[in-house]
Amino acid sequence: QTLLFTATWPINLDAFSRELTEMPVRVTITRFKSRRFPEPARTIDHVVSVTTDEARAQLFLELITQAHKGLNNKVLVFTKTKSSADYVTELLHIEGYTYAGCMHGDKTQEERGEALEKFIQHKRAILVATDVAARGLDVEDVAVVINYELPQSADTYVHRVGRTGRAGRAGVAFSIATPGDQMIAPKLVQILQSANAAVPPELIDIAERAHRKRKERNKKTKAKIKAKTVAKAIARA
Template identity: 40%
Template sequence: MTFEQLDLIQPILEALKQQEYTTPTPIQAQAIPKILDGNDLIGCAQTGTGKTAAFSIPIIQKLTESAEHGKRRMVKALIITPTRELAIQIGESFEAYGRYTNLKHAVVFGGVSQVPQVNLLRSGVDILIATPGRLLDLYNQGIVKVPHLDFFVLDEADRMLDMGFIHDIKRILQIIPAKRQTLLFSATMPPEIQKLANAMLHKPQRVEVTPVSSTVDIIKQLVYFVEAKQKKDLLVTLLNNETVESVLVFARTKHGSDKLVKSLVKEGIRAEAIHGNKSQNARQNALNNFKDRKTKVLIATDIAARGIDVDQLSHVINYELPEVPETYVHRIGRTGRAGNKGVAISLVAPEEVKHLNEIEHLIKKKIRVVYDHPFVSLASALGASKAMDNAKVAPAPAKGKGYRGSKANGDFFRRKKREGQRSASKKR
């Protein structure tokens, strides 16, 4: 299928041609016709599947076709998203796909002065992309008015829930017109989100691609068992590999992210951090430097990284495994996009093996283990072996030089354990 077969107007087709996009992704092919037909929609899709274009393209088309020329611009489409970075990127999508139309959009978010945003809104916009807090603030000031809204999009709904925005979303639903076309996108559909969808959508069509339990097959996934105190040294070794070009590293805390940046810079590796304690300008500069390849390594917390979309990202490294298995899927989905190959590496301390087991259960596959690296100490071998025994990890076939399935890795650790016991016996 091509975009021409989706009955898109010529200005959009020209914009897509300029972006060198010819073939819609699965969610675009399924969602665009349903939205053009006027249906409410639930889109269950992860970041990186092309969902932004799946809703921005039909909104641009319908607003262009219904435009009342000569009248003052009023907000006709409202897109709510959880993070500033994601709001900016959605704005860039509307700019790219609507470049040959007469539509005007604005992006508003907190953490920066509202003056430029207010001036843009007062000049009149058709499409408004916003984070919940800043939108409600501007509405309470009487600056944002949405009585003529035709489209409402709630993007990354599950992340909204994680970040505590659910009450803000309920307040926003009270201020927008009841008669509207509503689109909800979420990577997962927990009961709270399903309940919200039932309340805000009318007879919605459902589109689902790349279930959360499935990781992209093109991504090569690897595990390195290592003691927590040696993770930094192993990370430096991995980053100095010439095949590692552009790396997104996930850390659990803001403090840990900053500490890791200092350690890497000390080793001569260009690195920056992005998290909630950084100013908006600092976050955007770090992201731009990463996209422009001025910075090789970007270290992020999960919430800050949700809106990061970088072309040709070669590696994702889990410096610490997430406690929620679904988060692992979101993390590694940052690489291996648009047909490109990607590598996802997890540095796993013995105390984290239980999280690894939960991840493997979710994705229904064993992740190959690299055991022949310089930081597999006897202590980490014993700890991981014990944890794997407790987790009852099932065997997996060995694949590739230097890698072993979980059973082979367990045999390796148990061999180390026996060697340690013999060594201790000799000392006695």
């Protein structure tokens, strides 16, 4: 027997698994109705705040203060880029969170190991990481995940927030969204609605703008294809 464990399951894997294995069976712990978008664990509370790029850092510090109200709260912070991870870590150190660690691809193996060890050993710890650096990270008692920057895909969002709320425990995922997050906004709205979480009106506006842009792009693409088809038909005539 072969067992595969994953937080998300792309729809094309169904057909692929039938090609490679005999009588494959899929077992899920969430309602597998979400063919259009992945679904995180039901034990996670999702809180999304919409702001501007300029106000992102200030909002983040407010979230950190809120997240550290509990004495034993471990907080995992995700950023899109290595430079953002360095910036956030430095910001935390300036604000007095000197125990905050950082993991990204430019860190040496020793530096990443030290940061992870601190995060595991200390009950009240903060770790700032990029998606690549945090791949395979499994720490049991992460109370809070903060998306300093949202990822571009819904799958990555689910993998990020899945670092909390593990094994039936409660967890909280804070996310900072800006008008530039149009790629993930439509799916994020669906994820929040599925989780019965509050959906900020500003996030809905971002999602609707993204939808309109996508429709306009599709319309232009269809027009170009039609024009090429007509041109070829005229040329053959």
